[in-house]
Amino acid sequence: MIQSRDGSPHPHILVIGAGFGGLTFCQKFGYSEARITLVDRQNHHLFQPLLYQVATAGLSAPEIAQPIRSILRDKPNVTVLLREVTGFNLERREARLGDEVLSYDYLVLAFGGVTSYYNHPEWEAFAPGLKSLDDALRIRRQALLAFERAENSNDPAERQRLMTLIVVGGGPTGIELAGAFAELARYVLRRDFRRIDPRQARVILVEAAPRLLGQFSERLAAKAVARLTKLGVEVRTNVRVETIGEGFLRLADGTRLESANIIWAAGVAAHPLSRTLGVSLDRAGRVLVNPDLSVPQHPEVFAIGDLALVRDQHSQVVPGVSPAAMQMARHVARIVENELRSGRATASSARPAFHYWNKGTMATIGRSAAVAQVGKLEFNGWLAWAAWLLVHLVFLVGFRNKAAVMLQWTYSYFTYQRGSRIVTGIGDSVTDQPASSRTRSAA
């Protein structure tokens, strides 16, 4: 039997991060003799795929989040700690939590990603990203208050600036944000103002690549552009962002766009905590793991989810999506479970390699429209949208959340209204702060 390093007969598994990867590990790990400690900086597991709906006032924060400890209440061998990990000493098998140290027998790194501005961290202050609930609430507050300020303003240029919203990044998140904001202005806010006409709001989607939705087929990407254009979104592809400042964005072709609402959906990197591991990383800070997902030289340490750079059987990089994180979690759970049950530690090379099963990708473009790609199959329009709804409801954690989200969606569908247009913290430091919470999103 594997003896725990702290002398206990119960080996200790330390899991960092309660996103899709960390949470799935705790849920699927079946060897109850082991003690698991799950550490996260937030008290909730977040259903990231619906985060854009909180940012666009469709859902409220508690509807897409669930307290971690309540999800795991029936796992008596799992202890959840709301703490911040500050560093690691892999040689001594220790994680640092400020002044405290936690030792482990196995370590599962699942602290995910943060918004990346590449070499322009200064843009963060002017163009928030969308990784955490705090981010989403900040974007929602900013966009809704911009319409309020436009209603109060007598200056036409200022009004137009306030009513212009720019999304940088034409991946699924960028498209979903742009579509939802265009609908917000066109349908939801339409009759609510007296001095401005929200339908005159501009929503601009900027993408550096030649086309949107690089991971989808060209045909589906074209469908998405057609749908976005119909919603009134101005799609600008093949143009890089040159600079972003307070209330404006300049493109590489020289165009200067004035906007009070710039949202960054163009890049993700691993959480900077990965730099404290002392192992090989790629440029985005991801851990270059072995085929079994363990960290080189450390068979007792695994990295999963957005934090791991893994290639599938076709040598393609496994994308940073939730199904991949969950598959990796199950893979690692099986390995650790087998070793603990058998009482024999194995070398990384003797373990099964991780194989990614791509179940498909989808993105919604506002009401009643979506694109979906499942292997060689392609869907768009109403059918894809219905499939999107179903898949997202099924995977949402917790009965209450499912029912609440279904209620909101049904209500929005029939009334063209949205449930979460409430702004709190008006005038608070929160409103003006360049969201110091951003890098707090992951672990």
Next chain:
Amino acid sequence: MIQSRDGSPHPHILVIGAGFGGLTFCQKFGYSEARITLVDRQNHHLFQPLLYQVATAGLSAPEIAQPIRSILRDKPNVTVLLREVTGFNLERREARLGDEVLSYDYLVLAFGGVTSYYNHPEWEAFAPGLKSLDDALRIRRQALLAFERAENSNDPAERQRLMTLIVVGGGPTGIELAGAFAELARYVLRRDFRRIDPRQARVILVEAAPRLLGQFSERLAAKAVARLTKLGVEVRTNVRVETIGEGFLRLADGTRLESANIIWAAGVAAHPLSRTLGVSLDRAGRVLVNPDLSVPQHPEVFAIGDLALVRDQHSQVVPGVSPAAMQMARHVARIVENELRSGRATASSARPAFHYWNKGTMATIGRSAAVAQVGKLEFNGWLAWAAWLLVHLVFLVGFRNKAAVMLQWTYSYFTYQRGSRIVTGIGDSVTDQPASSRTRSAA
């Protein structure tokens, strides 16, 4: 015809505050030739009676709030402004909004109340009140994080301090808060922690008067105490608070209570903006209005809701509750409408006096229990609780909110769970700030 002061044929009515009073005025006012401007510092109307459920993690903020402009979208003569009123010049019939000035023909003051600490404003930093959504979210965050910190702590005294919650004030709000917090610890959090036992949390309710619920009968107050005690709440009546500091409270009998969660539900005063009116106020800052609710010497200015000091036909002060504010709003709407239709301004003494119709008072004490008093009739237990649910659902604004709240309540009733245990802004300035948003709650 009454000519508007700004030369327009459409007289201008300025309403300050979109609480129950201001909103009801806009909804009930039926003379469409008049222009109404409704000014509020928040973008939402708040259903105050359920605010304690947001503070105790039962409901989410958007479930008890609705955007003001969406409620009034079908009133084309009403313009909603998200602005802050900074002062008045009643002689010139003007309200100041920072640098701007709005003139009016009629002025309806409905900017409500704020938490009052009497002569101890310094207690605000240690014992937040409950008037706005920001307040409720702050209390919820603080209480939930206290349990998390207790789980992380190894110091028994510190644990107990973190797991002690004190509510100051034994009126309906104090009782509802104490009952809901006791249930949170006893049932909801029960199985979620590994190191602490949330059932050992202490909830203490402190009231200076000889008994709780002064506005209810002695019999009902005794029922409430019995019910609270059964839930594990320690009820301390007949004892004043001597001082409140960081993490402790000292009673006049010398007892020192250590607690990380002290909530102030003991006093309300009019919003300090009333001091800029230059009219007679009582000690709590309320306007001493004429029987028709107009302000002395200014028949074109009315004060309604928590802001007005009015006596009913039995010379009792009309309580600061939402039905009273709504009745006052309807009364003033009728007066102004009649004058504008007839084209004749009348003296205050020639107008009908306001009569308060007390429909009854109720308060819940946790799950399946409540007290209600309707005239000489008294109810308690399950029946009163069912009546409480029904009344609160019926008066909640908006179909979506009703359905969402009903769903949450049904879920909580059957599962003993709560829907809104999500904490955002952890570690943000919000957490530590002594809620500068408090005085922002009313107008």
